Amino acid sequence: MTTLMAERHPSDPLFRADRLPHIWCPGCGIGPAMHAYAQALVESGIPLDRHVCVSGIGCSGRVPGYLNIDSYHTTHGRAIPFAMAVALVRPQLEVAVFSGDGDLFAIGGNHFIHAARRNVDLNVICINNFNYGMTGGQVGPTTPMGARATTAPYGNYEQPFSLPYLAAATGAVFVARWTSLHLRQLKQAILRAMKKRGLTFIEVLAPCPVGFGRPNEIGDAMEEMMLYRERCVVDHGAPLAALDIDLRQRDHPIVLGNFVDIERPVFDPLAMRRPAPEVEDHAPLARKEQEG
Amino acid sequence: MRREVRLAGYGGQGIILIGLLLGKAAALHDGKEAVFTQSYGPEARGGASNADVVIADAPVDYPLVTRPDCLVVMFQEAYERHRPGLVEGGLLVLDQDLVRPDPGEGAFHAIPATRLAEGLGKKIVANVVMLGFFTAVSGLVRREAVEAALRSTLAPRLLELNLRAFATGYDYAPHAREAA
Amino acid sequence: MKDGPAVLEGQHFLLGDHACAEGALAAGCRFFAGYPITPSTEIAERLAHRLPEVGGIFVQMEDELASMAAIVGASVAGARAMTATSGPGFSLMMENVGLAAMMEVPCVVVNVQRGAPSTGLPTLVAQADVMQARWGSHGDYEIVAYAPASPQECFDLTVRAFNTADQYRIPVFVLADEVVGHMTERVVIPPPDAIPKVERKRPRTAPGGDGFLPFQADDDLVPPMAHAGEGYRVHFTGLTHDERGYPATNAEAHDRLVRRLVEKVRRHAWRIEEYEESQLEDARVVVIAYGSTARSARRAVAVAREEGIRAGLLRPITLWPFPGERVRRLAERVGAVVVPELNMGQIAREVERFTHRPVLGVNHAGGAMLPPEPILDTIREAATR
Numbered sequence: 001m002t003t004l005m006a007e008r009h010p011s012d013p014l015f016r017a018d019r020l021p022h023i024w025c026p027g028c029g030i031g032p033a034m035h036a037y038a039q040a041l042v043e044s045g046i047p048l049d050r051h052v053c054v055s056g057i058g059c060s061g062r063v064p065g066y067l068n069i070d071s072y073h074t075t076h077g078r079a080i081p082f083a084m085a086v087a088l089v090r091p092q093l094e095v096a097v098f099s100g101d102g103d104l105f106a107i108g109g110n111h112f113i114h115a116a117r118r119n120v121d122l123n124v125i126c127i128n129n130f131n132y133g134m135t136g137g138q139v140g141p142t143t144p145m146g147a148r149a150t151t152a153p154y155g156n157y158e159q160p161f162s163l164p165y166l167a168a169a170t171g172a173v174f175v176a177r178w179t180s181l182h183l184r185q186l187k188q189a190i191l192r193a194m195k196k197r198g199l200t201f202i203e204v205l206a207p208c209p210v211g212f213g214r215p216n217e218i219g220d221a222m223e224e225m226m227l228y229r230e231r232c233v234v235d236h237g238a239p240l241a242a243l244d245i246d247l248r249q250r251d252h253p254i255v256l257g258n259f260v261d262i263e264r265p266v267f268d269p270l271a272m273r274r275p276a277p278e279v280e281d282h283a284p285l286a287r288k289e290q291e292g
Numbered sequence: 293m294r295r296e297v298r299l300a301g302y303g304g305q306g307i308i309l310i311g312l313l314l315g316k317a318a319a320l321h322d323g324k325e326a327v328f329t330q331s332y333g334p335e336a337r338g339g340a341s342n343a344d345v346v347i348a349d350a351p352v353d354y355p356l357v358t359r360p361d362c363l364v365v366m367f368q369e370a371y372e373r374h375r376p377g378l379v380e381g382g383l384l385v386l387d388q389d390l391v392r393p394d395p396g397e398g399a400f401h402a403i404p405a406t407r408l409a410e411g412l413g414k415k416i417v418a419n420v421v422m423l424g425f426f427t428a429v430s431g432l433v434r435r436e437a438v439e440a441a442l443r444s445t446l447a448p449r450l451l452e453l454n455l456r457a458f459a460t461g462y463d464y465a466p467h468a469r470e471a472a
Numbered sequence: 473m474k475d476g477p478a479v480l481e482g483q484h485f486l487l488g489d490h491a492c493a494e495g496a497l498a499a500g501c502r503f504f505a506g507y508p509i510t511p512s513t514e515i516a517e518r519l520a521h522r523l524p525e526v527g528g529i530f531v532q533m534e535d536e537l538a539s540m541a542a543i544v545g546a547s548v549a550g551a552r553a554m555t556a557t558s559g560p561g562f563s564l565m566m567e568n569v570g571l572a573a574m575m576e577v578p579c580v581v582v583n584v585q586r587g588a589p590s591t592g593l594p595t596l597v598a599q600a601d602v603m604q605a606r607w608g609s610h611g612d613y614e615i616v617a618y619a620p621a622s623p624q625e626c627f628d629l630t631v632r633a634f635n636t637a638d639q640y641r642i643p644v645f646v647l648a649d650e651v652v653g654h655m656t657e658r659v660v661i662p663p664p665d666a667i668p669k670v671e672r673k674r675p676r677t678a679p680g681g682d683g684f685l686p687f688q689a690d691d692d693l694v695p696p697m698a699h700a701g702e703g704y705r706v707h708f709t710g711l712t713h714d715e716r717g718y719p720a721t722n723a724e725a726h727d728r729l730v731r732r733l734v735e736k737v738r739r740h741a742w743r744i745e746e747y748e749e750s751q752l753e754d755a756r757v758v759v760i761a762y763g764s765t766a767r768s769a770r771r772a773v774a775v776a777r778e779e780g781i782r783a784g785l786l787r788p789i790t791l792w793p794f795p796g797e798r799v800r801r802l803a804e805r806v807g808a809v810v811v812p813e814l815n816m817g818q819i820a821r822e823v824e825r826f827t828h829r830p831v832l833g834v835n836h837a838g839g840a841m842l843p844p845e846p847i848l849d850t851i852r853e854a855a856t857r
Binding site: 016018019048049050052054064065068069070071072073074075077078080081082083084085086088089090092093110111114269270272273 | 502503505524527529530531533534535537538539541542543544545546548549550551553567568570571575679699700701702703704705706707708709710711716718719
């Protein structure tokens with residue numbers, strides 16, 4: 001069965017073909033982002049058996065279930081502490097958290113900031129579609145000011161998070177923002193994240209035509225993609241404080257790029273018991289060798 | 293045989309440690325059963341510190357001290373608070389420089405534990421001086437058992453001083469009996 | 473600093489909380505994630521010191537939600553994992569207790585009970601989380617809960633908790649209380665080869681083949697467990713799932729899964745249940761007490777016997793599964809059952825399910841240990857029934 005499918009599409013071995021078709025709506029931006037991640041899995045050079053993908057709840061939380069790797073679909077908001085433990089127990093594994101803005105930054109926000117502070121060796125990929133899609137378009141922590149949602153019928157009056165700014169401020173060693181239109185750049189960013197040790201964060205702006213586009217008169221997914229194409233500017237050196245997204249102001253650009261790439265000691269609960277502290281943190285590597 | 297011991301003083305005197313040592317001596321080195329507890333509640337605040345030990349020949353069921361058979365006090369307030377709970381004819385042991393018993397107080401055992409500790413060069417071992425004295429006057433646990441507990445509990449660099457403090461208190465006992 | 477051994481063989485004068493920690497280490501626990509909370513903090517402190525000595529991982533998390541999620545994650549990666557908490561933290565953990573039940577991930581949670589509800593009495597004893605342990609997360613599932621009555625049992629039952637968790641792939645609770653957690657008593661730790669060890673059931677086929685379905689149970693209703701990174705390419709989800717682990721959100725799949733999750737424990741309840749009996753042979757009054765309260769009850773029974781009342785004690789060691797059939801048989805030949813507990817009657821209600829005899833509760837909401845006297849008074853009253 002799998003062999004047959006593989007003849008149809010070279011990416012098929014990456015997916016659980018027996019689980020397709022997926023649940024996402026037409027025009028949803030999650031699928032392309034998942035594909036970019038899947039391609040990065042192959043190109044990373046790390047065997048698929050050593051990749052692990054963990055998610056919380058929501059449309060984006062379904063991604064791990066479609067991937068043909070060890071995958072864990074956990075509770076709402078808790079993907080990060082779950083994934084942290086997997087990464088600590090099996091440091092030879094490449095662990096990603098693939099989830100959505102509401103899951104990671106509303107109900108799971110506390111876990112994100114502490115994982116970033118600790119610099120846990122995780123790659124966090126966050127689909128930001130500006131709303132709670134799974135439950136039908138409610139307002140969330142990234143919903144732009146003024147945007148409409150089923151629980152903000154008069155328009156959202158809360159200041160949203162600027163996710164890259166938040167990630168950088170709390171300690172992530174690699175911070176990027178791309179969209180489900182910028183798939184090549186997204187895949188490259190994921191590959192960079194996989195090479196880095198510590199907490200990396202990639203925000204993926206993605207259309208949600210049903211939950212977000214329609215009530216906000218963006219139109220269909222194509223139109224939201226057009227909006228991205230027109231308003232996105234790539235500026236890797238953009239000031240972190242200037243990464244907010246304001247959809248109401250047509251002349252306000254949406255800044256994309258790989259904004260942060262720094263080195264910081266990776267979270268290692270046994271660090272203080274290891275011999276001779278070193279400038280570069282080799283200790284967990286030594287552990288990988290022992291275990292692997 | 294079930295004996296309830298309450299040791300009471302103020303925070304920093306090492307009351308908890310000697311309670312632990314007494315219980316450990318009984319349970320591990322003297323063939324007895326023992327339970328050690330301490331107060332964690334609001335009453336543990338405000339400087340007061342007390343340690344409770346139940347020592348018995350058979351497994352201890354109810355683990356808490358309700359009416360102590362023995363009361364060791366190293367602080368005036370501790371004396372005033374816990375003296376009413378001591379059983380009739382119970383053993384009262386006090387640091388005579390820190391506790392002034394009621395004029396009507398019957399028989400008790402007094403030792404200048406803190407002053408003797410200062411004589412040893414370290415005021416902080418007053419607790420162990422008291423433990424030595426209590427071991428002698430109570431006869432609840434053998435001297436060797438408590439010394440074994442000291443050895444298995446304390447860091448090696450502290451051991452010699454504490455064994456001396458323990459001996460000082462223990463050997464003071466006959467004098468204390470005369471004074472009472 | 474000299475490293476201690478994983479199994480601290482020998483005789484010790486140990487705090488109950490510390491005995492839980494040593495039990496975990498002896499059982500092979502190598503991952504602890506927790507959040508400080510009185511009166512369980514000493515468990516975390518001991519493991520923060522001891523786990524690194526044996527190459528284990530200790531993480532102080534940002535909250536109990538994360539703590540519980542982390543131990544489930546550690547366990548799917550193959551570690552024996554534990555957390556420890558008290559009531560308020562236990563409440564937060566319930567979310568991922570449900571996840572562990574649904575994903576069938578073995579893990580151990582120690583709850584050193586204190587006065588509740590809410591913040592209640594942080595430093596003082598209660599036994600009021602008994603029903604929460606049973607029913608705390610949403611939905612139908614089965615867990616096992618042990619109630620230690622001494623530091624020695626804190627050690628022994630923590631070891632057993634890991635074995636039971638692995639055997640049935642369930643979350644297991646050590647439902648201690650503040651008195652037991654905070655008392656110091658002799659604890660005898662056996663040599664490493666005398667520590668009972670039940671291995672987690674593992675896949676019998678090599679990865680890569682078609683033979684292995686991660687949630688296909690054997691005859692004992694427990695599926696073998698593949699760990700992350702072993703090549704089995706598993707999918708675990710908190711959604712209702714089929715034998716492949718794939719979401720299967722329909723009535724039929726749901727009933728099949730939940731029925732198995734429940735049955736895999738119920739069917740083995742006779743093997744899991746543990747209790748201690750004393751002086752029940754000729755008893756006319758049976759006292760049922762657990763945890764620290766059982767120590768008061770033992771005294772009360774002894775005094776009652778001196779008074780000529782034929783009283784005896786049944787001490788459930790597993791509160792869940794509750795040894796109800798044993799209660800049923802015992803109660804047949806007694807006049808009344810006395811159930812002292814530091815809550816408003818949680819186990820008394822369970823006892824009532826198994827007998828028509830009068831069940832006399834001796835209840836206090838907590839804050840202090842239940843003393844023997846009110847239990848004795850109730851035994852005297854029961855003796856007249």
